[in-house]
Amino acid sequence: MDKGAPELFDLRCLSTQGVDQLWEEVLRNEQRCAVACVELSQTTDQSNELYEANRSWWFAAHEVLAVYNLAQVQLGRTLAPFPGMALMRLSKLSHDLGQGIVPEVVRDASKGRIGRPIGWAERRDIAHAIYYIEACKVGMIVDRAYNMTVRQAYQVTSRTVQKWMQNANTLCANVPRALSPDEITNRMHASGKRYARIGRGAASE
Numbered sequence: 001m002d003k004g005a006p007e008l009f010d011l012r013c014l015s016t017q018g019v020d021q022l023w024e025e026v027l028r029n030e031q032r033c034a035v036a037c038v039e040l041s042q043t044t045d046q047s048n049e050l051y052e053a054n055r056s057w058w059f060a061a062h063e064v065l066a067v068y069n070l071a072q073v074q075l076g077r078t079l080a081p082f083p084g085m086a087l088m089r090l091s092k093l094s095h096d097l098g099q100g101i102v103p104e105v106v107r108d109a110s111k112g113r114i115g116r117p118i119g120w121a122e123r124r125d126i127a128h129a130i131y132y133i134e135a136c137k138v139g140m141i142v143d144r145a146y147n148m149t150v151r152q153a154y155q156v157t158s159r160t161v162q163k164w165m166q167n168a169n170t171l172c173a174n175v176p177r178a179l180s181p182d183e184i185t186n187r188m189h190a191s192g193k194r195y196a197r198i199g200r201g202a203a204s205e
Helices: 016-043 048-075 084-098 104-110 120-137 146-154 158-166 168-172 181-197
Strands: none
Touching: 016 048, 016 084, 048 084, 048 104, 084 104, 120 146, 120 158, 120 168, 120 181, 146 158, 146 181, 158 168
């Protein structure tokens, strides 16, 4: 699966055997990444290699959850074997976080990384800006200054909005589109407030 856009994966393009092979692959990869994290944490000091291993495990765990869920949603299938080991690891981490304890595998995952990738929640908010602009362009929403409306709502530059539109297919993938003009507008403004609040606005560009 593409590490840059895991939620884009469509199991419906695979045969039943292909889905089973993919499931076996992601389970093996999660186990392999988990072992690598443990071994590195015991044999090396804090290093980029360890940080990258932690991120690889988190992504591998995500793949397990994503494929298991997508099989249910897209195919109506319950995959076997059940991902018990992966869920147990995630359960232990969730327990510690629920107690206010930040495990090393959580803390270190953000270290040694260059740049800041766009996460799911942020991509969702950007998608609602794109949907608003697209609705304005086809006359579904009457706003001749739609570009400025979005820039003000999200506190971004025109160049940022231009980049969003150029990557609309990727940014909007699997983000539900509102049907009514009012809902599109409301979602855009709500998303803009969130986006500006997390510091991705023009002041941080």
